[in-house]
């Protein structure tokens with residue numbers, strides 16, 4: 001039997017009430033992403049990319065349709081099981097990184113483990129190992145506000161991977177730092193592969209998307225193109 005898809009959407013609709021009218025942020029999306037695949041989601045602002053990632057992360061629930069992670073329908077999980085799945089199986093790199101200002105870099109990276117049941121010394125040792133992997137070891141004791149944008153990105157990637165998630169979701173990790181976009185994408189690609197994670201990355205950078213093995217284009221909440229690239 002084949003392994004289940006890492007991530008599946010089946011006829012997923014997400015409608016937001018917006019004043020008098022409704023917004024169809026995601027309008028009937030079906031897709032399947034295989035374990036270990038590196039996928040970019042592109043499309044102009046407002047096309048539903050972030051909503052799609054939030055649905056995949058279980059942060060948001062669909063209006064209709066089904067989202068499955070590792071073959072498990074998120075809607076079938078109770079709160080505890082969903083929390084556990086999000087804590088153990090899914091890592092998210094947020095668009096604005098969301099590093100906590102009062103914690104230093106290694107504490108920020110260790111946080112997902114510290115919120116679980118890990119021993120503090122183990123969690124910090126894991127954080128140090130990840131920071132070394134992303135080239136941030138020298139900045140481990142720095143506070144986030146002293147980091148450059150590129151360093152914040154790398155810290156956010158390290159934090160998203162610290163609990164060895166099977167699925168890594170990244171929302172515009174290239175931010176406004178277009179000159180560094182290619183480097184962040186290479187980092188996500190390499191580190192995702194090394195950790196055996198499936199990576200789904202939202203980006204508006206075509207250069208970044210070109211580094212992905214598969215590019216899904218969204219427009220008005222729908223998938224309008226889905227193609228394999230020369231990269232694998």
Ligand SMILES: Nc1ncnc2c1ncn2[C@@H]1O[C@H](COP(=O)(O)OP(=O)(O)O)[C@@H](O)[C@H]1O
Nearest residue numbers: 016018023025044045046047048049050051052
């Ligand atoms: N919480 C929300 N409430 C109302 N409308 C929303 C909400 N989140 C997103 N939207 C709307 O859904 C559409 C898709 O948004 P989004 O997924 O953020 O797009 P993208 O990430 O591609 O820029 C937009 O029209 C946006 O205004």
Ligand SMILES: [Mg+2]
Nearest residue numbers: 049050051171
């Ligand atoms: Mg967005």
